[in-house]
Amino acid sequence: MAEWFHACYVGLCQWSDTLRIKFINDFISDDRWRYLWNGLGVTLKVTLGALILGIILGFLVAMIRSAHDTTGKMKIGNAICRIYLTVIRGTPVVVQLLIIYFVVFASVNIDKSIVAIIAFGINSGAYVAEIVRSGIMSIDKGQMEAGRSLGFNYVQTMRFIILPQAVKNVIPALGNEFIVLLKETSISGYIALQDLTKGGDIIRGRTFDAFLPLIAVALIYLVLVMILSKLVTTLERRLRSSDH
């Protein structure tokens, strides 16, 4: 029995020794941690850029769609929005990214992270649009009538009365969409953009060790998502303060 424990102990020591060597080889030698650090920077930059683009596109599309639903105006705008939603939600985001890089910007020399921001922003906009539209539709139509009866036009009523309430209602869904967006940028490697995932994969290629680099990448994503969730919850609670 004692021998068995001894064997286990020796095995554990050897394993932790190899792990230590691998760790040094994966992250310390040649400053390989920089692949992760720089990759993290690219991931954050692309996510933030796409987030902003997606929010702008999403709100615009949601406004046009609900204006059409309530007033019957903007038929052409609504048709364009519906095509956009169908195409974007009906095709894989990897394919969209590849098309935008290799087809749309084929003959243009452009920063790959800009391409990624455009691709992910356009993609995210479609989902944000439907989330925001559902929020607008959840507001009682008496709110729009009350705003209009005071003399506000459609856009002013949206801005001062409908959207503040609608956004508050869809914060959890929007937060979820942003978490999905952050993780989706991990396919940026398809256009050879060195984001966090690609960074970990490059280390794997150099050191032939898959375990540590990929686990490290996964952990970093996990921490980012946890921070993001926390921020969303805080925001939600702060916005709820007017409900009694």
Place this chain on the structure above:
Amino acid sequence: MITDQTLIQVEQLEKSFGSLHALQGIDLSIHKGDVLVIIGPSGSGKSTFLRCLNLLEMPTGGKILFEGEDITAPKANINLYRQKMGMVFQQFNLFPHMTILKNMTLAPIRLLKRSKEEAEEKAMALLKRVGLAERATAYPSQLSGGQKQRIAIVRALCMDPDVMLFDEPTSALDPEMVGEVLEVMRELALDGMTMAVVTHEMGFAREVGTRVVFMDEGRILEEAEPQRFFDAPQNQRTKDFLSKVL
């Protein structure tokens, strides 16, 4: 007949919802200082008529002249006319994400370009008048139904409207709260405000109204001074209706 005193002139107003012919040619004029009470069975088109007056429902035929101008004309800027027509809804429709004071000052600040101080001063004065000054910083969800409706009335008054439209203002209230809202409306009428009121409150119609209109199936069947309307109705349908509700 259009005179200087005519505030709203309605001519051959029609409204259809698909195959439902809700308003079938309404002619009516509202003069300055009028308290016009519109009564009738449910589904008679009285709410639709009121909502057509500020174009919350778009009429499908006829004309509405407000202060001499045709507001149904394609080029008319309805947002400007609506600033002069206050509206009070059955469901109050206060803005739940704003305090009472913000509810009342939003439109005057944004649309009439009043300063915040000026708008708040006027709002507070109106709140005092309806006895709700101490609720200025509360949110709508903290108020009772009667309080909400009184706020809705003074919110509309903050825009200094020329006419106030009331769409069944007491129908969503608990019985014991009806009185406080009617009292505010009564005071408003005594101050000379021009009002058009769709209601089931016959007591209010008789005491406060200057004219009573009876509608059924999208038409005006009878129009008279309250005394004559209630004591000596002419139309058979009016008689039947009054015998049921009085």
